[in-house]
Amino acid sequence: MAKTVQDILALIKDNGIKMVDFKMVDINGQYRHVTIPAENFSEDTMKSGIGFDASNYGYAVVEKSDMVFIPDPDTALIDPFCSIPTLSMTGNAMIIDTPENRPLAQYPRNIIKAAVQYMKDSGVADEMKILPEFEFYLFDNVGWQVDGKNISATVDAQQSYWNSATEGKGVVVPKQKNYHIAKPFDTSYECRSEMCLHMKDAGIDINYHHPEVAASGQFEIEPQLGEVVHMADATMMIKYIIHNTALKYGKSATFMPKPIYGEAGSGMHVHMILFKDGEPVFSDDNGYSHLSETAHYFMGGLLKHIGSLCAITNPSTNSFKRLVPGFEAPVTVGYATSNRSAVIRIPAYAKSPDKRRFELRNPDATCNPYFCYAAILMAGLDGIKNKIDPHANGWGPYDFNLFHLSDEEKARLEQLPTRLEDALDCLEADYEYLTAGGVFPKELLDNFIKNKRAECSELSKIPNPAEFDKYYNL
Numbered sequence: 001m002a003k004t005v006q007d008i009l010a011l012i013k014d015n016g017i018k019m020v021d022f023k024m025v026d027i028n029g030q031y032r033h034v035t036i037p038a039e040n041f042s043e044d045t046m047k048s049g050i051g052f053d054a055s056n057y058g059y060a061v062v063e064k065s066d067m068v069f070i071p072d073p074d075t076a077l078i079d080p081f082c083s084i085p086t087l088s089m090t091g092n093a094m095i096i097d098t099p100e101n102r103p104l105a106q107y108p109r110n111i112i113k114a115a116v117q118y119m120k121d122s123g124v125a126d127e128m129k130i131l132p133e134f135e136f137y138l139f140d141n142v143g144w145q146v147d148g149k150n151i152s153a154t155v156d157a158q159q160s161y162w163n164s165a166t167e168g169k170g171v172v173v174p175k176q177k178n179y180h181i182a183k184p185f186d187t188s189y190e191c192r193s194e195m196c197l198h199m200k201d202a203g204i205d206i207n208y209h210h211p212e213v214a215a216s217g218q219f220e221i222e223p224q225l226g227e228v229v230h231m232a233d234a235t236m237m238i239k240y241i242i243h244n245t246a247l248k249y250g251k252s253a254t255f256m257p258k259p260i261y262g263e264a265g266s267g268m269h270v271h272m273i274l275f276k277d278g279e280p281v282f283s284d285d286n287g288y289s290h291l292s293e294t295a296h297y298f299m300g301g302l303l304k305h306i307g308s309l310c311a312i313t314n315p316s317t318n319s320f321k322r323l324v325p326g327f328e329a330p331v332t333v334g335y336a337t338s339n340r341s342a343v344i345r346i347p348a349y350a351k352s353p354d355k356r357r358f359e360l361r362n363p364d365a366t367c368n369p370y371f372c373y374a375a376i377l378m379a380g381l382d383g384i385k386n387k388i389d390p391h392a393n394g395w396g397p398y399d400f401n402l403f404h405l406s407d408e409e410k411a412r413l414e415q416l417p418t419r420l421e422d423a424l425d426c427l428e429a430d431y432e433y434l435t436a437g438g439v440f441p442k443e444l445l446d447n448f449i450k451n452k453r454a455e456c457s458e459l460s461k462i463p464n465p466a467e468f469d470k471y472y473n474l
Contacts, residue, residue, distance in 0.1 A: 005046050005073065008041070008089075012041065015078060019038055019082070019084055020036050020040075020087045020089070021086050023088055023089070025057075027057060027448065038087070046071060049071070052093075058447070059444065068096060070093075075089050076089045077201070077237075080241075106444040108369075109229075109370055111439060111440060122385070126275065127227060132223070135268065137217050139155045142154070157216045181211050191245060202234075204237065206223050207222045208222055216260050218263070225271070255366060259318075269361045270373070272376065282358075300390040302380055303335065308434075311420070312368075313360075313376070319364050320418055331343075332414070333415065334398045335395060379434075381436075419456075
């Protein structure tokens with residue numbers, strides 16, 4: 001049930017709230033916040049909002065009007081990481097140029113809401129549900145330095161195989177052997193359980209948590225399927241909870257896709273289903289893997305636009321150090337059932353009509369989730385609109401392990417971009433499906449590409465420690 005201003009005021013009074021915190025999202029998908037004393041919160045706060053400068057958040061704002069942040073009362077929760085009782089809310093950025101205000105088109109939460117409205121207007125579906133899987137590392141120590149004298153990064157996880165001579169009790173995990181490993185080797189179990197309890201308190205239902213493949217502290221938390229705007233908010237909150245709970249336990253959490261050379265990378269696979277009038281759009285008993293023609297067209301749209309999608313779903317240079325063969329990360333443009341080597345995987349265990357779905361396996365959590373989920377939806381809708389058949393386009397189904405093909409066979413397959421620069425090239429050449437219906441403003445995409453190219457240029461100038469190993473003594 002939707003909360004009202006009176007509900008929020010009662011929540012503040014009943015829980016002794018001293019501060020009200022407004023969490024906003026910048027272009028990179030990081031929280032920023034503004035806090036007011038609880039006694040300053042009123043009905044007018046919900047109507048007039050909190051003023052802010054959107055250009056400081058990375059948006060290429062062309063409007064000259066002032067911006068305000070309008071909190072969404074349905075997102076209200078008591079922040080468990082504040083010692084002073086604090087109520088937290090996220091919401092939407094608005095432009096003050098009409099009596100009712102106007103959504104700032106570049107603001108991430110407004111973009112995912114616009115994508116959902118575009119879906120509804122298309123008549124294809126009226127609801128999208130997604131399930132993002134959160135893979136991350138927990139380190140006991142981390143540090144880095146980039147200056148003229150020192151270019152280095154150091155991480156440590158007490159449970160890692162490299163501490164076999166120093167750990168003292170023999171409780172170490174062999175390399176790449178961490179998957180579902182139990183206590184005493186699973187040393188962060190209580191930390192992750194507490195994370196999940198905080199998520200539940202925040203209204204985020206959880207399926208499970210478990211150790212992932214990498215021995216040096218890799219784990220996964222999987223929420224349940226949820227409506228896409230709610231899950232975009234939940235993605236931000238899940239990352240916030242994981243980071244803050246880790247610190248409470250003396251650990252550091254990272255969603256960096258490839259923090260350790262030679263160990264598995266961390267992705268954020270996104271499962272998706274469409275519904276119309278409460279009925280699943282993707283289910284068909286007679287279709288391949290029990291998926292409908294509409295589902296196949298949706299997959300076709302994802303696969304056609306996968307190069308440009310990578311710029312949004314994998315927006316870091318480090319992302320492409322994960323997207324390499326050999327670590328269950330997808331590199332081949334294709335689809336299949338129960339095949340982790342294809343970029344789209346159809347889980348065979350999802351048998352009931354309302355659970356039949358597929359997952360896009362290339363995204364990682366360095367993305368802005370609002371942009372990521374909106375772009376995925378827009379690509380899929382473009383596939384439905386243009387009847388893009390993935391089989392007719394030669395994208396599968398690949399019901400075999402693509403990693404085991406010969407080099408000659410692999411050369412005939414379409415591959416994901418191998419660098420962020422290449423993905424940005426794809427986005428510059430293929431963006432119309434994103435701007436359809438005015439969902440993604442062109443100036444936002446241009447500014448996003450400009451910022452990311454500057455990021456790539458900056459990082460390309462920094463010597464890599466591995467280069468010393470290769471070239472120092474030549």
